[in-house]
Amino acid sequence: MSAEAADHHVVIVGAGFAGLKLAHDLRGAPVRITIIDQRNHHLFQPLLYQVATTLLATSEIAWPIRRLFRNRRDVTTLLGQVQGVDRAAREVLLRDGHRVGYDTLVLATGARHAYFGHDEWEPSAPGLKTLEDATTIRRRLLLAFEQAEKEDDPEARRALMTFCVIGGGPTGVELTGIIAELAHKTLPREFRRIDTRETRVILIEAGPRPLPVFPPRLSDYAARALTRLGAEVRLGQPVTDVSDAGVRIGEAFLPARTVIWAAGVQASRAARWLDVPADRAGRVLVGPDLTVPGMPEIFVIGDTAHVEVDGAPVPGVAPAAKQQGAHAARVIRARLSGRAAPGPFAYRHLGNLATVGRSAAVIDFGRFQLTGWLAWWIWGFAHIYFLIGARSRLAVAISWLWSFISGQNSARLITQKETLRAEAADHDPPPQDRAHAP
């Protein structure tokens, strides 16, 4: 590689599926790569709901970014929070004051859950995008049962034993299924004053059916499967208010002390950093080469990009993010080698999968569809295959096997003292007094 080429600096912001795939595919290219992320770990988000519901431990689905690239001398990893891009100086601005210069910039900063203009709902209805989100939800789930065991007032107890999941997409269906199993299968023998089988787990979907992106037949199957697990599915009713006391659906108020938000996503701030047009979800409109129109040196890929293929926007799923990362790598390689640019980004849809509890799933491969336990095993093998590292594959396989055999979940810990402290008001007193720790 020429000295000049070796000086070409590619800065990747965000180490999700898109960013990691790009860095991986640039191996051996005549570039220096810097990966900037505000976390020190890559997160396997498709299994995050299992951490939130005590099936998996955090370390089973997250890996230090710099460890993934320890053998890539061309890759530098920086922990830092981007808060702007100086296009004139070609520098990324970090919140701690550092500026990182780039020749090619790739923004793969993902998306977060969105509250449709009701951000005030977030404290009462946490979403699920980060490990902290997952441990927060896990803590609230488990604390609700602990509180109920102590609660003497029947109404307050009912509210503590009512769990609402807002949003009938895959995440909402998956959370609902595992929570129902937790209450109806895992916990019953462990409580003396309450019968956890009286727990209500309610999936609320504004549309006419759950899993709207799936064929109706699979939506119906999922709804029936959830009901069999002891959950309730409320369709066609939009949520009009959320508070620590419960959820308002249309006019009816549903007392529920634990509410989880799985209803919508909002792209990262990439569009604001670049001051470019975005779609309603805040995603940057990019061209068929995944660069921002008028900014050939800046790529936007993954959940934070709005890419249209055959007139339809590419969905915000892991396979799409990886494919965009791979395409961006091809474009960058072609440019540096002076070769002709590859054709426009073409999205290959691999299908949709969603699990219902620990033994059923629905798979839509287009003409080929599947439901039930076989679908679950296909889903399980697929996810274990895509996990990073032999150890995580083994660990997750063992955790799942264990929960099948023993009916016990492996990560039922209430942690995060700070949050507990913050919630002393509506939850169990915080364990400030270390002296009392066992």
Place this chain on the structure above:
Amino acid sequence: MSAEAADHHVVIVGAGFAGLKLAHDLRGAPVRITIIDQRNHHLFQPLLYQVATTLLATSEIAWPIRRLFRNRRDVTTLLGQVQGVDRAAREVLLRDGHRVGYDTLVLATGARHAYFGHDEWEPSAPGLKTLEDATTIRRRLLLAFEQAEKEDDPEARRALMTFCVIGGGPTGVELTGIIAELAHKTLPREFRRIDTRETRVILIEAGPRPLPVFPPRLSDYAARALTRLGAEVRLGQPVTDVSDAGVRIGEAFLPARTVIWAAGVQASRAARWLDVPADRAGRVLVGPDLTVPGMPEIFVIGDTAHVEVDGAPVPGVAPAAKQQGAHAARVIRARLSGRAAPGPFAYRHLGNLATVGRSAAVIDFGRFQLTGWLAWWIWGFAHIYFLIGARSRLAVAISWLWSFISGQNSARLITQKETLRAEAADHDPPPQDRAHAP
């Protein structure tokens, strides 16, 4: 069992080794048992330092208390924080206002780390007693390297790459060993700007030698083993000040951004709840039957009790706590059955163990002493044997095996957003902007 006897209510506060052993040994006794703890989990503290140093995941050494007793209909578990005892009414007072009546009360509320009247040092030098302590220390260790990788000022970088462990007991030695291995063996290939092998890991012990309770020969071995791992051992120098900038030893100031406290423990508040005399460490002075003098219905056991056997106080170690739990169970059983009380508590010392890194340990069985890798394996098997549950034994064995084979640690995650936020000032910016999460 007679109806009257079945009404006898034993309340156990604290689900550590002492409390769990007592509840276990009361199986089948004519009593109702309530276990109160401010955590939902029992913690295997002897391995907590491995969570703090990224070798193990939190869920590998902690188990939900109520799950441990799910088959014991006579045991009720309550999550709650005790803040007093009403001896006249024979009730335990919880912070949330609940009162729990008892016939026999057992306080097994353990100990926390103590700062010898310098509590202002705690924010700068966290101790290690809870899972949150462990993840806090883990986060600070990993953030220090991340910060150093970005730091341009050589002095600031040196301070970030200097780690002080205060206290040369087993915990201090164990923390120092693993941190040294982390810096000198695990991390070097992962950073591009810093050489983590330049990291200084300094064990500070005010006394003349580390592991003071061990024979001098083993102390010397431990000191040499730590030095071989790349750590420094500073003896005979008391720490006179601790701040976020570093540690003052005698007159000398040592710049260090990461300081861990392993120097002393303070018993829980049991003595204050009962308004009874305590020793200098705050431990309740109990009689040979482990009850409080003048309060035959109240037992105090484990790290929060001061028990003398043959004129010497019983040490605050797990085996001693278990033996006290077993003895208290015998006393309670004898009383209820009208049998003669068992003899005074007799402590059987099983020996002292401490590890130095991942391949050496020192064992003192009195006349039989052992050092090196064989000691480590004996230590390892002993600890896996005492872990609760087949799954944890398997998980920990795999984690250790993995770290041997790959040289990689399995739980290198920076989490606990709240704490990050609180430390925005002296650490990396907090990931408040979810939009930027990968």
